[in-house]
Every structure is written in structure tokens, then in C-alpha cells.
Amino acid sequence: MATTQELKSRGAVLLDDVRSSSWQSRIAVVITVALLVLLLIQAIKDPGQFFSQLLVGITNGAIIALIALGYTLVYGIIELINFAHGDNFMIGSFVGLTVLSGTFLGLSFFAPITAESGAVLKIFGVILALVIAMVVCGLINVGIERVAYKPLRNSPRLAVLITAIGMSFILQNLGLIWKGASQIPFPDLISDDNVLAGITYTVFYRWKDLFVILVTMPLLVGLSYFIQRTKQGKAMRAVAQDKEAAAMMGINVNRTISITFLLGGILAGASGVMFGLFNGTTVFNLGFRQGLFAFTAAVLGGIGNLTGAVLGGLVIGVIGSMNDQYIGVRWTDIVIFTVLILVLVFRPRGLLGDRSAVQGGGQQ
Amino acid sequence: MPVGLILLALVLPLINGALGADLMFPVIVVAIYVMLALGLNIVVGFAGLLDLGFVAFYALGAYVVGWFASTHFNEVSFAFLSALPAQGVSGRELPGIHISFWLLLLVAGAFTALWGIIIGAPTLRLRGDYLAIVTLGFGEIIPRFFVNGDNIFGYNLTNGTIGIKGIDPPGLPFLPNSLNTWRQFGTLDLDPWYYTILILVLVTIFVNIRLRDSRLGRAWVAVREDEAAAAAMGVNTTTTKLWAYALGAVFGGLAGAFYGAFIKSIFPTSFSFNISVLVLCMVILGGMGNIYGVILGAILLQGINFYLLPEVNGWVHAIGDALESPLLSNADIPKYNYFLFGILLVMMMLLRPEGVIPNRQRREELHEGEEDESVVEPTHV
Numbered sequence: 001m002a003t004t005q006e007l008k009s010r011g012a013v014l015l016d017d018v019r020s021s022s023w024q025s026r027i028a029v030v031i032t033v034a035l036l037v038l039l040l041i042q043a044i045k046d047p048g049q050f051f052s053q054l055l056v057g058i059t060n061g062a063i064i065a066l067i068a069l070g071y072t073l074v075y076g077i078i079e080l081i082n083f084a085h086g087d088n089f090m091i092g093s094f095v096g097l098t099v100l101s102g103t104f105l106g107l108s109f110f111a112p113i114t115a116e117s118g119a120v121l122k123i124f125g126v127i128l129a130l131v132i133a134m135v136v137c138g139l140i141n142v143g144i145e146r147v148a149y150k151p152l153r154n155s156p157r158l159a160v161l162i163t164a165i166g167m168s169f170i171l172q173n174l175g176l177i178w179k180g181a182s183q184i185p186f187p188d189l190i191s192d193d194n195v196l197a198g199i200t201y202t203v204f205y206r207w208k209d210l211f212v213i214l215v216t217m218p219l220l221v222g223l224s225y226f227i228q229r230t231k232q233g234k235a236m237r238a239v240a241q242d243k244e245a246a247a248m249m250g251i252n253v254n255r256t257i258s259i260t261f262l263l264g265g266i267l268a269g270a271s272g273v274m275f276g277l278f279n280g281t282t283v284f285n286l287g288f289r290q291g292l293f294a295f296t297a298a299v300l301g302g303i304g305n306l307t308g309a310v311l312g313g314l315v316i317g318v319i320g321s322m323n324d325q326y327i328g329v330r331w332t333d334i335v336i337f338t339v340l341i342l343v344l345v346f347r348p349r350g351l352l353g354d355r356s357a358v359q360g361g362g363q364q
Numbered sequence: 365m366p367v368g369l370i371l372l373a374l375v376l377p378l379i380n381g382a383l384g385a386d387l388m389f390p391v392i393v394v395a396i397y398v399m400l401a402l403g404l405n406i407v408v409g410f411a412g413l414l415d416l417g418f419v420a421f422y423a424l425g426a427y428v429v430g431w432f433a434s435t436h437f438n439e440v441s442f443a444f445l446s447a448l449p450a451q452g453v454s455g456r457e458l459p460g461i462h463i464s465f466w467l468l469l470l471v472a473g474a475f476t477a478l479w480g481i482i483i484g485a486p487t488l489r490l491r492g493d494y495l496a497i498v499t500l501g502f503g504e505i506i507p508r509f510f511v512n513g514d515n516i517f518g519y520n521l522t523n524g525t526i527g528i529k530g531i532d533p534p535g536l537p538f539l540p541n542s543l544n545t546w547r548q549f550g551t552l553d554l555d556p557w558y559y560t561i562l563i564l565v566l567v568t569i570f571v572n573i574r575l576r577d578s579r580l581g582r583a584w585v586a587v588r589e590d591e592a593a594a595a596a597m598g599v600n601t602t603t604t605k606l607w608a609y610a611l612g613a614v615f616g617g618l619a620g621a622f623y624g625a626f627i628k629s630i631f632p633t634s635f636s637f638n639i640s641v642l643v644l645c646m647v648i649l650g651g652m653g654n655i656y657g658v659i660l661g662a663i664l665l666q667g668i669n670f671y672l673l674p675e676v677n678g679w680v681h682a683i684g685d686a687l688e689s690p691l692l693s694n695a696d697i698p699k700y701n702y703f704l705f706g707i708l709l710v711m712m713m714l715l716r717p718e719g720v721i722p723n724r725q726r727r728e729e730l731h732e733g734e735e736d737e738s739v740v741e742p743t744h745v
Contacts, residue, residue: 081493148710155717156730158414161493162648163713165416165641169706177700288637292504295497330512337501337508344498345486 024346042326048202053325054318059209059278061317062216066271067294068301068309069223070141070264076240076304077260079157083164084144086291087171088265092137092272093186093282094179096129100187115188122189126277130215133269140171141265142258150254168287175284183283186276212274219270220310223263227306236260240304289333293320296340302350311351373562377555388554392626394666395561396619401646401662402568402655403615408644409653409723410581411608412588414496416640417503420483421476421613423510423635425620428472430528430630435460447535447548465534469621476617477610484609488602503640510632527631534560534625549625557626564622568615572655580607585725638702645705648712651719653726660721665705673698 018026043050067089074082102110113125148167152160191207227233238246239256247253275290276282297316301308316336323332343350380387400422407415430436433446438459445464463471487498513522522528534556535548545553549560575581583604586594595601624630642665650661677697684692712719718727 079493081497148714151714155713158412158492158496159713159717159730161414161496162644163710165644166706166709166713169641169702170710173700173703173706177703181699292500299497334505334508334512337505341486341498341501341505344490344494344501348490348494 028342028346039322039326048200048204049325052202052204053321055203055205055209057318057321058314059212059317060320061297061314062212063271063275063278063313064290064294064297064317065310065313066216066219066267066274067290068297068313069306070268071295071298072301072303072306072309073260073264075298076306077236077257078149078153080149080160080164081295082141082149082261082264083161083291084167084171085141085264085268086287086289086294087168087175088137088140088144088287089268089272089275089290089294090175090282090284090287091140091171092133092269093276093286094175094272094284095133095136095269096273096276097179097184097186097282099129099132100125100189113187113189117189126189126273130270130273133273134266135269137269137272138262138265141261141268145258145261150257168291172285172287175287179284181284183281186280186282188280190277208278212278215270215274219267223267223306226263232256232259292340293336296336296343299340299348300343300350302352305350305352308350308352315351370566377558388558390666390670392554392557392561393670394663395558395565396623396626397643397646397666398565398659398662399561399568399615399619399622400643401650401658402565402572403612403619404643405612405647405653405655405658406572406575406584406615407608407612408647409651409658409726410576410584410588411605412492412584413605413608414492414499415609415612416496416500416637416644417483417506418499418612418616418643419635419637419639420503420506421479421616422620422623422639423507423632424476424479425472425617426624426630426635427510427522427528427620428475428617429465429468429621429624430531432461432463432468432471433465433532433625434462434528434530436523436528437461445537446532447537448532462532465532465621465625469618472617472621473614476613476620480609480611480613481606483613484606488605500637500640503637507632507635510635522632525632527629529629531624531628531630533628551628561622561626564618568618569655569659571611575611576655580604584608589725589729641702641709642705645709647719648717649708649719651721651723651726653723654719654721657719657721657723661719664720668704669698669701673701673704 039050067085070085070088071082074080074085098104101112102108103112113121117125144167148163149160152163190211193207194201195205195207195210196203225233227236235246235251235256236259238249238251239253243253246256272282275286293316294313297312298309299312300315301310301312316339319339320332320336323329323335327335376391377388380391400418403421404415404418407413407418435458440461441459443458443462445467446462447465448458448462483499483502487495490498510522511525514520514524514526533549536543536546537548539547541547544550546556549556583594583599586597586599587601587604591601594604643662646661646665647658648661649664650659651657674697677695680695680697681693684690684695716722717730
């Protein structure tokens with residue numbers, strides 16, 4: 001009896017929620033449900049294709065989520081849309097490519113690691129590329145903050161945003177000068193074979209996809225540990241809540257902000273190398289599109305909210321891959337930018353809530 | 365001084381002819397950008413709303429002319445006051461819609477104003493940086509729509525990446541035959557084009573000055589400085605901001621319409637994010653909110669594009685040849701112009717955010733946080 005009572009009251013609460021909801025959110029729910037039903041029909045028609053595409057979406061989403069974390073970390077702490085972040089990601093993929101080629105500034109350090117190299121060498125190469133790209137991108141991000149954002153911390157927010165756009169163009173053109181304007185192939189180090197080959201032949205899950213998840217997971221766990229458990233992480237949370245109060249408590253605000261940028265850059269570097277290995281190609285203006293996708297993910301999840309960024313990344317990745325499959329690749333950009341606009345206009349808090357606003361760091 | 369400058373602008377083709385210089389094409393492009401920058405200045409400079417998708421209006425204006433003054437819609441045949449003879453050489457009616465350029469200017473202005481309101485309306489309650497990103501989103505969607513628009517449910521609306529070609533020239537068909545270059549603007553003699561854009565620019569400047577000094581202009585300043593206070597003083601912030609979007613969009617659209625007719629073929633790839641940033645650079649370099657500053661910014665940046673960078677390219681090649689460095693002697697410096705513009709944006713924001721010729725109020729606002737720096741930020745902790 002008690003349970004039915006509870007159920008009833010829950011139902012009543014739900015009804016109340018629906019009654020008090022705005023027409024906008026009702027329309028949003030109806031459209032989302034309709035789209036999900038359409039997807040479900042596709043899933044029943046051809047489950048193999050649907051699940052393969054879903055897994056590709058999750059992999060792409062993991063790459064996007066890592067970039068989105070960089071946006072959300074920085075936004076959470078200084079309320080800046082770090083426009084240059086996407087281009088930092090591009091630099092990360094370029095650094096990875098350079099490490100794998102073994103040649104830098106005309107000096108040859110080791111023979112290029114290619115698809116023909118041995119397994120041990122490949123693993124070593126991938127790890128080295130990831131580590132160096134993470135370090136370089138982290139330092140670039142810290143450097144950008146020092147040079148371009150720190151002097152403007154008390155200026156109007158639009159001034160800093162304009163500086164960030166300027167930095168984005170600087171990085172993009174550095175990439176252009178470094179590697180030229182054409183698409184650059186990445187060595188094909190990770191197998192395209194199906195992981196699930198022994199189990200099922202309709203769903204495709206390549207080793208490449210697994211690789212992305214295997215790298216992303218420890219990074220997410222590490223980040224979460226750092227922010228939740230370490231002293232510096234605690235300082236970051238404090239600065240995000242209230243800079244002045246944190247400073248009065250003896251927290252070095254400038255160093256904390258630098259570390260936030262460092263973390264964002266590290267994640268972007270890892271993401272850049274994985275993007276290259278996963279997609280087999282990179283190009284100098286990659287950062288603009290991927291950066292906007294990641295920013296969409298950060299906003300969708302609730303900017304400033306780390307869990308939200310990961311969730312948003314996965315959702316954006318899946319939306320992208322589903323759209324590739326069922327509507328057409330050429331419309332994917334438009335669909336995702338539309339999601340960005342819709343979320344910003346109708347639910348700027350995002351799915352999980354805008355942490356910086358909740359914690360009082362939002363604009364007054 | 366303004367009168368002198370206008371006189372100089374009026375006789376520029378004569379000077380150009382006397383010097384035998386090839387100035388007219390660059391000058392016309394610069395003038396198009398002056399219009400764009402003045403349009404963006406209304407949104408960014410006057411109303412203080414950062415618009416990162418201004419290129420959308422430029423593209424829409426260009427496509428209005430592309431659609432209604434070319435053979436694109438070849439399933440119909442319709443001409444109205446067009447500078448082209450209604451019958452082609454073969455005596456048959458020309459396919460496509462051919463409407464007078466002068467009417468299309470009005471249409472483009474109205475159409476882009478409408479889009480300014482469509483884009484502006486839902487974004488008005490957003491705070492500054494979110495608004496910038498939403499406008500960026502629209503600025504990306506619209507050119508991409510033009511790319512994909514060759515197959516909207518099977519209908520070819522925009523001809524995709526191939527773009528719309530063979531756009532009709534403007535003209536004054538009522539003139540006698542002896543004034544042939546004015547009856548139908550040609551590609552050899554650029555003077556009619558020049559005077560057209562000159563009139564458009566002068567009208568834009570005039571409207572900008574009148575707007576700045578109007579009730580609406582003061583409302584923009586009030587909303588920019590403190591929205592809540594402005595609302596409390598009885599300024600309707602929603603309509604004030606919408607006017608800024610709509611009027612800014614009109615000038616973007618007019619510039620786009622002229623560009624479409626002048627360049628004759630429009631491609632969706634010509635309307636990239638880079639253009640939005642270039643125009644933003646002009647506004648910021650010159651001085652947000654200062655009409656003359658913005659004009660100077662547009663002239664300076666396009667001057668860099670047209671003259672300085674090719675010049676620098678020559679120097680770098682010379683140095684490269686002297687040092688026998690193939691890297692330098694084959695470098696393509698103009699390709700990296702956005703590198704320079706990026707640096708420019710950062711340097712301007714760091715060193716002189718109010719621009720070369722500042723607007724006094726704007727300067728005060730941009731330096732607002734600086735005096736009480738020690739209070740807001742604990743210096744060393």
C-alpha cells in the first residue's frame with residue numbers, strides 16, 4: 001500500500017511539474033522524445049548499424065569531452081570562454097604527429113614510427129606522443145593565460161573574449177606556418193580490426209575506439225581525483241566559488257588559475273593526439289570546428305560543471321554520429337551549432353546546471 | 365576636414381587616371397569593408413553587443429542579389445527595371461529573375477534587417493559572452509546552409525559550393541546610349557562602381573552620425589553602460605538592442621549586395637568566420653564607437669592586406685634569396701595575414717582597448733576596473 005501511495009504522489013509531483021513547465025520546455029521534451037522514437041525505429045530496423053554508430057559516437061564524444069573539460073574548467077574559475085582552446089587542441093595533434101615522425105626542426109631523433117613498426121615501438125610511440133603533447137599544450141595554455149588573459153582580469157569580459165579570439169587566430173596561424181594548409185595524414189598505428197570479432201559480426205567496435213576510451217578513462221579518473229581529493233583541487237574549487245575569499249584564506253589565486261589552465265591544456269593535448277590517431281588525419285583549422293563542438297558540449301552539460309562536460313561531450317558525439325548516419329554528414333555542423341544556439345537561448349544552465357552560477361561565481 | 369575628404373574622394377578617379385595607378389579595385393573593396401565596419405560598429409561600438417557572426421548579413425545581402433539578379437532561378441523568367449535588355453541576343457527572354465540592382469539594395473537591406481531581428485530576438489536576454497557565441501553560431505550556420513542549399517528536399521536553392529555566377533551588373537538604363545558605362549556598369553571602367561559605393565558609404569556615415577546623436581543612440585550608450593539603470597530610466601532595452609541588430613545588419617546587407625553585384629560570382633566559402641573577425645578587428649583597431657576611427661581601421665587593415673603584406677612578402681623573399689634559404693624565399697606572407705590580425709586583437713586589448721581614435725565614453729568604460737585594481741584583486745597571495 002505504502003508503495004502505491006508513494007507512486008501516486010510521485011505521479012502527482014510529475015503532473016505538477018508538467019503543469020508548471022513553460023511551453024518552451026514542453027516543446028523541447030516533445031521534440032526530443034520524437035527524435036528518440038525515430039532513432040529507436042532505426043535501431044530496430046538495423047541494430048548492427050545503429051550500435052556501431054552509437055559506439056563511434058561515444059568515441060568521438062570522449063575526444064570532445066576532453067576538450068570540453070578545458071572550456072568548463074576555465075569558465076568555472078575565471079568566467080572566460082577560452083576561445084583559443086580548440087586551437088590548442090589542434091596544436092596537440094600537430095605535436096603528436098611531430099613526435100611520431102621523430103624529426104623536429106630538422107633534427108632527427110629516431111626513425112619515424114609508422115604502421116609497419118613493431119608493437120612495442122608503436123605503444124612506446126603513442127605514449128610518448130601523448131605525454132609530450134600533453135606537456136606542450138599544458139604549457140601553451142599557461143603561457144597564453146599569463147600573457148593575454150591575466151593583465152585583463154579586471155577589464156570588461158568582452159575585452160578578454162576578444163583577446164581570446166586573437167589568441168585563437170595566432171595559434172591557428174602558427175599551425176598553418178608549421179605544417180601548411182593541407183590535410184596531414186597521421187600514421188595508422190592502431191588496428192582497424194573489430195574488437196568484438198569473436199562475439200558478433202554486426203556491431204563494429206574497432207581497436208581504435210577502444211584505445212580512445214582506454215586513454216580517456218584514466219584521465220577522467222585522475223582529474224576527478226585531483227579536484228576532489230588534493231589540496232590544490234580544493235583550492236581550485238575555492239577560487240571558483242569566490243576569488244577574494246579564497247585569497248583571504250591564503251590561497252594563491254594566480255597559481256591556482258595557472259594550474260587550471262595547465263589541466264585544460266593537458267586534456268586538450270591528449271585529445272589532439274587521440275583525434276589524430278583515431279581519424280587518421282589533422283589540419284590546421286581543425287580547432288575551430290572541434291572547439292565549437294566541445295564548447296557546445298560544455299554548455300549542454302552546464303558550463304563550469306565537470307560531469308556535465310563529459311556528459312555533454314558524449315551526447316554531442318552521439319548526436320554527431322547519428323546525424324552522420326541517418327541525415328547526412330554535410331548537415332552535422334549545422335545540427336550541432338543549432339543545438340548550441342538552442343541550449344544557450346533556452347537553457348543556458350545546461351542539463352546538469354551551471355555550477356559557477358550556483359556557487360555564486362556567476363555574473364551579478 | 366570632412367568636406368575636404370569628401371572632395372578628395374569625389375576626384376579620386378581623376379587622380380587615379382592622372383597617375384595611371386591601379387587604385388580603383390582596392391579602393392572599392394576598402395569601401396565595402398568601411399560599410400561593414402560601420403555596420404558592426406552600431407552593434408559592437410554603440411550598443412556594446414559583441415557580434416561574432418556579422419558575416420552572415422554580408423552573405424545574406426550578397427545572396428539576395430545573387431538570387432534576384434541572375435539566371436539562377438532559370439525555371440522562371442522575370443525582369444523588372446533591370447539594366448540588362450529584357451531580351452537576350454537571340455531574342456528569347458532571359459531565364460531567371462532580373463530585378464534592378466537599386467531595388468535589390470532596398471530588398472537586401474530589409475531582408476537582412478529581418479534576419480538581424482530573427483537572430484537578435486532570442487539572444488537578447490543572454491549575457492555578453494553567450495550572446496557572442498550565439499551570433500557566432502548563426503554566422504557559421506548561414507554560410508553552411510548556403511553550402512548545403514543545393515539540395516533542400518531536392519530543390520536547388522543556393523547552388524552549393526559552385527555558388528551563383530553571372531550576377532547582373534547595376535545600371536541606369538534610362539540614360540542615353542552615349543553614357544554606356546553608366547547605362548550598364550562594366551568591368552573595365554570601375555568609376556560607376558566607385559561612385560555607387562562612395563554614395564553608399566557616405567549615406568552610411570551620415571546615418572551613423574545621426575543615429576549616434578539621436579535618442580536611440582543615447583539609449584544604446586545607456587544600455588551599454590548599465591542595462592538595469594537604463595531600464596529604470598525608462599529605456600526599453602529589448603527594442604533598443606533589436607534596433608542595433610537590425611540597423612547593423614542593414615549595412616552589412618547593403619555591403620553584401622554591392623559586393624555580390626561587383627564581384628559577379630558569390631561562393632559560400634567567401635563568407636567565413638575570418639571575415640567576421642577581420643571586420644571586428646577594424647572596429648577595435650579604429651576605436652569602438654568612434655565613426656571616424658572605424659573608417660580609419662577599415663582603411664588601415666585593408667591597406668595592410670593589399671599593400672603592406674605583398675610588400676613584406678617581397679622583402680622576405682629578398683632576404684631569403686640573400687641567405688639562400690628556400691624557406692624564406694618561398695614563403696607566402698599574405699597567407700598569414702590573420703596571424704597579424706590575431707596579434708593585433710591581442711595587442712589592442714592589452715595596450716589600447718579604446719582604439720586608435722577613441723570614443724571618449726568608451727575609453728572610460730574600458731579602463732573602469734583599473735583604478736581600483738588593488739581593492740578588487742589582492743596583489744600577492
